[in-house]
Amino acid sequence: MNNRWIIHVDMDAFYASIEEREDPSLKGKPLVVAKDPRKTGGRGVVSTANYIARRYGVHSAMSSSEALKLCPKAIFRFSGFQLYRAVSQQIHNIFHHYTDTIESYALDEAYLDVTNNKLGMTDPVQIGREIQQKIKQVTRLTCSIGISYNKFLAKEASDYTKPAGFTIVSVEDAPAFLAQLPIEKFRGVGKKTVPKMKELGINDGSDLLKLSELDLMKHFGKFGYSLYRRARGIDERPVEASRVRKSIGRERTFGPVLDSEVVVNTQLRLIAAKVIKDVAKQHKHGKTLVLKVRYQDFQTVTKRATFLDYIENNVDNYLEITSELLTNLPPVEAGVRLLGITLTGLDDLNYENLALNLF
Ligand SMILES: [Mg+2]
Secondary structure, rough: OOOOOOEEEEEEHHHHHHHHHOOHHHHOOOOEEEOOOOOOOOEEOOEOOOOHHHHOOOOOOOOOHHHHHHHHEEEEEEEEHHHHHHHHHHHHHHHHHHHHOEEEOOOOEEEEEEEOOOOOOOOOOHHHHHHHHHHHHHHHHEEEEEEEOHHHHHHHHHHOOOOEEEOOOOOOOOOHHOOOOOHHHHOOOOOOOHHHHHHHHOEHHHHOOOOOHHHHHHHHOHHHHHHHOOOOOOOOHHHHOOOOEEEEEEEEEEEEOOOOOHHHHHHHHHHHHHHHHHHHHHHEEEEEEEEEEEEEOOOOOEEEEEEEOOOOHHHHHHHHHHHHHHOOOOOOOOOHEEEEEEEEEEOOHHHHHHHHHHH
């Protein structure tokens, strides 16, 4: 049943393309969007890289010094999030011409539900074409567009051909499209899951169909439940107009309970690393860190530390703060069944305060 039309718009190598637009001499050269590690004492993280640098194995979220090692000829550029955000605003203005049901991811990616669009257009393909053309006209950048009847397929479609791709997956096309889709392309199948999939003989969407829902859940838990549906082109998630996030956090439950400070700190380190990744991905930073602890007797306590300056987004720093907070809590020897770390008091990371954090 097709009662929705969803467009997924994904800007092609967004930050890198902006840098190339600003300085056309970069075209054809491997470009890494990050501050030059030779000028930062090796610090810094890759925001993204153009397609040439990616061929050397450079990818977002790796350290910029690692990127330099992989691709010594790489040019490092980072004009700052103020510029990237301004361009993102331009593309969002174009989206709003058609619909306000826009769910944005980062600055360069969004789902649009155009089923009931503002212009009363009945052909989603025409809407997609117009959006792609207007983005090109206004920003001089390309995007890839996927159109389908749910979010999962729209996203897979935009990913199908890049850059400047345009892929439509209709209800009729979906079974064939999904059957050929390599398993690693299914959202949520990460580097760790792929080997397990291959072991089970699952190489693509058609292999997924051979496993029962129960089997998939047995092997992959809750994710198996959604995989079973995704393989059949089912995804009922609505496009939710994005709201401003006020906090970013992660928590983990433990059984058996943790009962020593060493073990608690090891777990806090793992949780902190995840929060830090989320925070970096969303280009945020915050001034308040919240530690949540649930004890064996289900007593749950939160403690927060607020700073005048933005908290530097690294594990050691988080750990220092949580250790301090822990000293004001009941002893962990009482048994800890849940730990959580949340960053609040969030702001967008922009060029000036990023520079402050780096140096
Ligand atoms: Mg993109």
